[in-house]
Amino acid sequence: MTISIGLIAFEGCIGSSVHALADLFTTANAINRQMGRQGDLFSTQVLTPNGSSVTASSGHEIPSDGVLRADVPAEVLMVPGIGMEAVGEIDETLAQMRPLIDTLAEQATHRKITTASCTGTFLLAEAGVLTGQQATTTWWLASEFAKRYPSIDLRSGEILVDAGPVITSAAGTSYLDLALHVISRLADPQTAHLCAKFMVVDGGRTSQRPYTIPWHFMKRDPLIEKAAAWVRQEITREVSVATLATHLNMSPRTLHRRLSRDHQQTPQEFIQEIRMQEAMRLLETTKQSVAEVGIGIGYADENTFRRAFSAHIGTTPTQHRMRFREG
């Protein structure tokens, strides 16, 4: 039995998300044939809000195979990311997309699985499909997502969250991880594994944290910006929550409430995040040894730094440098 996949596309969507999903399901079919099995595992069709072509965020057109409605036989609906650049665009973007959100709210209930990647997770959140579920989203909008949807259990460090009937994936090309996961779940793990090798995709990614960039996170909240600047300035020393609060002219309790409300972090988590962002920056852009990077962010002992980095980022300092060395 061929599983029909509905690839949602809309004005301003991430075009590579739509086409990469299509290509990975096509690859799964090719592998199935190579293994001597009959028939296609998957078929894909592009569904757009009113059945017309849409223009992706890159400016390139994506033709439509039909409208998303009740009589379309798609067992799986997959929502791509929305091409956005700034937090300030979200309200207007979601307001414009209200008809699609309403359609998703109605149609998702008739499908076996609904997925979204990157900023597309906001569409499923608005549609109510994620309420009470675990989910992930794109790293640079994670605190915005958490603030808007307190009833969704956000796991923003994860590349992919499978909550059964709804699966979400993280920023950018995490649509590759998503496609492999759907192939593994609906076909079998071996086919997904071979797809990963054919398409030269790393199958074992679990954490989104190595990809985060500090400057983006910092730009929108003066308090956070001031706090981050001070943690960075004092980074070679031990920064306590009490001294940070004093520097910000507030009580530790107010700092805790403010960070918890707007960024879903405790002050300790916030301080640790700034330190680890700085460690990533030093690993990526300097030739300092791992021990020197550790000292640079206040870890006198190299092994303690190595353990803390791995626990927070999900890879070792050396692996991180190999993956993200600048230039």
Place this chain on the structure above:
Amino acid sequence: MTISIGLIAFEGCIGSSVHALADLFTTANAINRQMGRQGDLFSTQVLTPNGSSVTASSGHEIPSDGVLRADVPAEVLMVPGIGMEAVGEIDETLAQMRPLIDTLAEQATHRKITTASCTGTFLLAEAGVLTGQQATTTWWLASEFAKRYPSIDLRSGEILVDAGPVITSAAGTSYLDLALHVISRLADPQTAHLCAKFMVVDGGRTSQRPYTIPWHFMKRDPLIEKAAAWVRQEITREVSVATLATHLNMSPRTLHRRLSRDHQQTPQEFIQEIRMQEAMRLLETTKQSVAEVGIGIGYADENTFRRAFSAHIGTTPTQHRMRFREG
């Protein structure tokens, strides 16, 4: 000055290659704006053989922005992969694509950079653009490529080869590595670095070897199949070239000539490749320790195995398991 990129598309091309390149250049523009700089770094247009839409290998349509000809202002031409499944398809596919190959031969000389990824490398090879140059190609057609184009210096282990005016990348999603490299070279490394993080792409991939699958390589040459089966059967012992040749009823010299001619390998390299393929399989699909995997392919000493694996595959056994664990 905005750099214009011509994204080539044709019947049966890999659609995600075209759209992923477009999305990464679009992301580079967004990052440029975020950094407060004016203007776009890149513009992209889809160029097709006769200016009409084409149908990608996934069955989805890619509209055209124009024809590839002399008056099109594209400083960079980027050729996507061809959706093929079997070595036997190459002759007919390339014969059908002769008009595009002729156009590429003519047009590449007028451009600053021409690139190809995956099976698209065959089009540049046919067009003569790669003659005398270093190049890479998709892993499962590497020996076919080497046989057809002896005057090209094939580096099939590499994810990406920059030979100056011509850049090639390996199988599948190596178009992501290619896009980042072009952004790094034509804009700057920092923009490429931030693009990688925004799009959740690992920037540090260098080797295509971890992605190779043995069964595919084995299917087309009875001699190779027999040789591989015997090496696998004897894998826990030391297999010498002499005993392998004896098993195949030929002299070591004939075996050497045959492997060299058809697979660009020495018998020693062939034996080592089979062993490392088996090591990858054991790491990916069993829970055996690294020491046990080493013993399983004939390495009594764990450290010797670790060194040999890293030298051949480009990552440690433990990293490989993390990336490719099946299921």
